[in-house]
Amino acid sequence: MTDSILKPSRRALLRGAAALGAAGAIGSPMVLREAHAQAAFNWKRFAGTTIDVLLVKNPRSDLMQAAEKEFTELTGIKVSAEQVPEQQQRQKAVIEFASGKPSFDVSGISLHVQKRMAAKGKWFEDLTPFIKDASLTSPDFNFADFGAGPVAYARQSDGSLDTIPFFVDYWMIYYNKELFDAKGVAYPKTMDEIATVAAKLHDPAKGIAGFVSRGLKNANVPVWASLLLGQGIETTSPDGKLLTDTPEAAWAGELYKKLNKETGPAGQVGFNWNECQTTFMQGRAAMWLDGIGFATPLEDPTKSRIVGKVGYGITPPGPKAHHAGMFADGMGISRGSQKKQAAWLYLQFMTSKAQQIAMLKAGAGAPGRASAYLDTETISQSKFGKQYFECLLGSAKVARAALPQIVPVTEFRDVFGVALTNALGGADVAAELKKATETFAPVLVKSEQG
Amino acid sequence: MTNTTAMPADLATPKVLPARHSADFTPRYWLFSLPAVLVILGVIVFPWLFTLYMSGHDWKIGGGPEFVGLQNFSELFRDTRFLESMGHTAYFTVLAVVLPIVFGTAAALVFHREFPFRGLLRTIFVMPMMATPVAVALVWTMMFHPQLGVLNYLLSLVGVGPQPWVYAPHTVIPTLILVEVWHWTPLVMLIVLGGLAGLPKEPYESALIDGANSWHMFRHITLPLVWPFIMVAIVIRTIDALKAFDTIFVITQGGPGTASETLNIFLYLQAFQFYKIGYASAVVVIFFVIIIMLSLLLLYARQKSKWNAE
Numbered sequence: 006m007t008d009s010i011l012k013p014s015r016r017a018l019l020r021g022a023a024a025l026g027a028a029g030a031i032g033s034p035m036v037l038r039e040a041h042a043q044a045a046f047n048w049k050r051f052a053g054t055t056i057d058v059l060l061v062k063n064p065r066s067d068l069m070q071a072a073e074k075e076f077t078e079l080t081g082i083k084v085s086a087e088q089v090p091e092q093q094q095r096q097k098a099v100i101e102f103a104s105g106k107p108s109f110d111v112s113g114i115s116l117h118v119q120k121r122m123a124a125k126g127k128w129f130e131d132l133t134p135f136i137k138d139a140s141l142t143s144p145d146f147n148f149a150d151f152g153a154g155p156v157a158y159a160r161q162s163d164g165s166l167d168t169i170p171f172f173v174d175y176w177m178i179y180y181n182k183e184l185f186d187a188k189g190v191a192y193p194k195t196m197d198e199i200a201t202v203a204a205k206l207h208d209p210a211k212g213i214a215g216f217v218s219r220g221l222k223n224a225n226v227p228v229w230a231s232l233l234l235g236q237g238i239e240t241t242s243p244d245g246k247l248l249t250d251t252p253e254a255a256w257a258g259e260l261y262k263k264l265n266k267e268t269g270p271a272g273q274v275g276f277n278w279n280e281c282q283t284t285f286m287q288g289r290a291a292m293w294l295d296g297i298g299f300a301t302p303l304e305d306p307t308k309s310r311i312v313g314k315v316g317y318g319i320t321p322p323g324p325k326a327h328h329a330g331m332f333a334d335g336m337g338i339s340r341g342s343q344k345k346q347a348a349w350l351y352l353q354f355m356t357s358k359a360q361q362i363a364m365l366k367a368g369a370g371a372p373g374r375a376s377a378y379l380d381t382e383t384i385s386q387s388k389f390g391k392q393y394f395e396c397l398l399g400s401a402k403v404a405r406a407a408l409p410q411i412v413p414v415t416e417f418r419d420v421f422g423v424a425l426t427n428a429l430g431g432a433d434v435a436a437e438l439k440k441a442t443e444t445f446a447p448v449l450v451k452s453e454q455g
Numbered sequence: 456m457t458n459t460t461a462m463p464a465d466l467a468t469p470k471v472l473p474a475r476h477s478a479d480f481t482p483r484y485w486l487f488s489l490p491a492v493l494v495i496l497g498v499i500v501f502p503w504l505f506t507l508y509m510s511g512h513d514w515k516i517g518g519g520p521e522f523v524g525l526q527n528f529s530e531l532f533r534d535t536r537f538l539e540s541m542g543h544t545a546y547f548t549v550l551a552v553v554l555p556i557v558f559g560t561a562a563a564l565v566f567h568r569e570f571p572f573r574g575l576l577r578t579i580f581v582m583p584m585m586a587t588p589v590a591v592a593l594v595w596t597m598m599f600h601p602q603l604g605v606l607n608y609l610l611s612l613v614g615v616g617p618q619p620w621v622y623a624p625h626t627v628i629p630t631l632i633l634v635e636v637w638h639w640t641p642l643v644m645l646i647v648l649g650g651l652a653g654l655p656k657e658p659y660e661s662a663l664i665d666g667a668n669s670w671h672m673f674r675h676i677t678l679p680l681v682w683p684f685i686m687v688a689i690v691i692r693t694i695d696a697l698k699a700f701d702t703i704f705v706i707t708q709g710g711p712g713t714a715s716e717t718l719n720i721f722l723y724l725q726a727f728q729f730y731k732i733g734y735a736s737a738v739v740v741i742f743f744v745i746i747i748m749l750s751l752l753l754l755y756a757r758q759k760s761k762w763n764a765e
Contacts, residue, residue: 272601272622
């Protein structure tokens with residue numbers, strides 16, 4: 006029996022092809038096209054190979070691991086994947102890639118932290134030749150389906166594409182509709198209005214904060230950086246110069262300080278996203294600025310007290326521009342891998358349209374493929390509702406990288422994180438940012454030299 | 456007597472030393488010590504020398520090492536965060552040693568007395584010590600939440616307002632000490648209790664006849680006799696407090712800002728977040744020197760307490 010599966014006879018193949026044809030005939034034209042494409046593409050050419058995959062521990066990796074069986078059935082490639090918590094996964098990736106012989110063929114990375122590090126260390130293979138190679142790439146993979154924003158984010162400065170941007174996180178504002186309605190307040194139309202709206206909703210006597218966001222060093226930098234996008238600039242200029250001590254950066258810092266100090270919950274200086282999330286979903290905060298990828302538990306009745314009351318708002322425009330901070334994860338093939346072609350099949354499968362829709366359906370994050378958002382069946386069945394998807398699509402249209410695309414991103418977040426924390430403690434924002442810029446500037450210069 | 460008087464003459468002439476002594480150093484016995492020597496060289500001496508070597512280099516993971524001499528050390532002593540982290544470590548260590556020692560000794564005195572359910576209560580008392588530090592830290596983190604944590608809820612029941620706990624720079628280290636005290640007081644209690652169990656009864660009987668009260672007996676009999684055990688507890692607690700990492704990292708990650716950034720957290724950031732291996736190695740070297748000096752001081756104090764007891 007096993008032999009007949011592994012080495013099918015010509016008759017059996019013809020029977021299978023006839024059955025496939027019949028199934029296509031009763032299916033939709035799209036399914037038919039896909040079936041033909043599948044039939045034409047040889048998924049089995051690397052059968053018997055085993056590939057190693059390094060993943061970050063999160064719901065998206067759970068979905069990938071759940072799909073491994075289907076992938077092995079389709080390709081005959083076995084997958085040995087491990088999920089490691091984010092911080093440790095980043096350390097493992099850095100150390101293993103630096104060794105030149107990583108123990109994995111495929112790895113996920115956070116583009117907002119490791120993109121330049123990956124380019125500088127030549128971690129990954131350029132995927133462009135793979136995408137262009139019709140013998141290696143299934144016709145239904147359709148790379149053009151990936152959004153222009155995520156692809157631009159994943160593309161390195163030399164034009165190479167070393168990861169597929171399969172997950173995108175847009176920064177937006179979660180708001181408690183019940184609290185807004187109770188005080189007859191509308192969603193803020195500008196960044197400055199966030200502060201006035203938060204002040205109206207702030208009610209410490211009832212234990213309600215008008216606004217909550219990350220205050221913990223390092224974690225707080227994306228909040229400030231997202232506000233800075235409202236001035237039409239990022240933390241670095243296109244030619245890599247720091248813009249962190251400019252009047253615009255100070256404006257964003259002052260707004261961050263005002264929102265958190267005047268309308269934030271007590272102790273928010275030590276809050277990371279999880280404390281913010283808990284505070285918001287217990288109905289103790291009117292607004293929460295963070296990534297849309299944290300939405301899942303908010304609509305879970307076993308964890309949240311505000312199920313059905315959550316509003317999803319696009320980050321309002323700033324004085325000079327309208328952007329939503331963008332963060333993304335990508336997956337690439339290790340340059341040191343001996344099984345690059347089998348690894349490419351894995352990447353294609355795990356970032357396919359079906360997998361991206363599964364991600365959206367499970368509430369495991371925003372997919373990089375544009376077509377996933379057009380899947381009306383998924384949207385109509387989702388527990389998140391129409392506003393969530395409108396926010397996703399609206400944010401995608403104004404998305405812009407919030408963190409600088411430099412090598413020492415973690416050090417940047419640490420140094421400026423301390424400055425922001427000091428500001429929350431009462432220190433002068435401009436002075437703190439100036440001091441942090443002076444501290445970080447030599448680090449940045451050195452990172453570009455080495 | 457004859458033997459005693461003959462000793463100086465023996466010592467004055469090395470040739471009369473017992474043959475067994477000199478044979479210990481003959482090369483044919485070296486082979487027996489080889490496994491131990493190799494292990495020590497591999498797991499202690501080599502890592503140490505390599506760390507020392509790296510501390511003299513500018514080396515980021517992914518790049519090659521560049522010799523910079525003592526530059527890492529001079530930079531460290533100009534780095535305000537490093538100096539602050541030394542201060543935080545000293546503050547944390549002093550409190551994390553003194554408080555468990557005081558409370559542990561008091562608890563040992565209580566549990567040394569006979570009373571109903573003593574065994575059961577003693578078992579309950581030592582339970583925190585058995586818990587995994589990371590699990591302990593996660594539970595305390597939830598309890599410290601300023602709005603939703605159980606601690607502020609309990610305070611509200613007795614009319615006390617909410618406290619910021621680990622969420623404010625001025626309260627973070629004392630709050631972390633609270634966790635340390637809860638976790639490690641039982642260890643001190645067990646050590647001191649062991650000492651109390653071996654104390655003779657006669658000095659107390661004599662003191663009672665002489666009219667001494669409980670405080671006098673504790674101050675002049677119990678404390679001096681149990682002091683060597685307390686010194687052991689101080690040595691263990693000091694080493695533990697100096698190397699504390701897991702609890703602090705899980706609860707605060709060194710924050711808010713850098714308010715609870717101890718040397719270990721600073722070291723972790725340099726080595727595993729910024730990948731500055733040379734700089735981090737210099738921190739290790741300085742930390743090692745501090746630990747050696749402190750250990751020598753504590754061992755001397757312990758030895759002195761033993762001499763006094765004898």
